[in-house]
Amino acid sequence: MNETQTPNYIKSLVTPNGKKPAGRKAWSIDLETTWLPFFTATNTTGDTHLPPDALGAPIRLAYSPDGSVKFGKTGRPITKVAKDLADSVRVVRENFTAGLIDYSLQVQAKDKARYQAQIDLARKAGKPIIARDRASLDKAMAQAINEAVMKAEAEAEAEVKAEAEAEVKDKRRVPVTA
Numbered sequence: 001m002n003e004t005q006t007p008n009y010i011k012s013l014v015t016p017n018g019k020k021p022a023g024r025k026a027w028s029i030d031l032e033t034t035w036l037p038f039f040t041a042t043n044t045t046g047d048t049h050l051p052p053d054a055l056g057a058p059i060r061l062a063y064s065p066d067g068s069v070k071f072g073k074t075g076r077p078i079t080k081v082a083k084d085l086a087d088s089v090r091v092v093r094e095n096f097t098a099g100l101i102d103y104s105l106q107v108q109a110k111d112k113a114r115y116q117a118q119i120d121l122a123r124k125a126g127k128p129i130i131a132r133d134r135a136s137l138d139k140a141m142a143q144a145i146n147e148a149v150m151k152a153e154a155e156a157e158a159e160v161k162a163e164a165e166a167e168v169k170d171k172r173r174v175p176v177t178a
Contacts, residue, residue, distance in 0.1 A: 010103055024059055026081050026089045031058055039088060054084040 024031045040055055042048040062070040062078040070078040081089070108115045 007103075024079075024081075026086060027093050029089075031081065031085075035085065035089060039085065048088060050084050050088060054082040058082050058085050 023033065026035055029035060036055055036058060039048055039050050043050055043055070058081060059079050060082050062080045064070050072078050080086070
């Protein structure tokens with residue numbers, strides 16, 4: 001039985017809701033379907049004071065220091081989220097992180113034994129995975145080293161052979177004087 005009362009907002013964070021928006025993201029969250037309605041709501045309630053242009057034109061062209069439009073390596077213009085909006089997303093992210101840390105500290109303080117049991121269970125379950133990954137990495141590294149050595153040896157052998165062939169050709173070209 002769960003002796004610690006989990007707040008509903010924490011429960012909702014870990015419950016899948018099936019919605020997967022696809023668009024421009026800020027902090028990996030859809031700008032159009034999440035951030036803009038959220039900040040419009042917080043502006044409405046007076047909790048934030050984002051300028052209307054940040055909500056009306058949230059995606060902006062990126063400019064170089066000389067004032068010219070920035071382009072990426074593919075030739076596409078670079079865009080960015082409006083500064084006021086990006087700053088507000090950063091504040092939410094920092095507050096969200098602080099809330100997660102605070103929640104975990106509260107649970108640790110209220111139920112140390114069960115929290116420690118979860119840590120022990122996770123470590124035990126993770127050990128064989130870590131061991132398998134370590135063995136796979138060791139094997140892959142040994143194989144990569146072996147292939148690199150074989151390639152280097154083949155290149156060195158080819159270079160020696162080419163030098164020997166060049167030397168033979170040079171000897172044939174040297175006129176013999178008696």
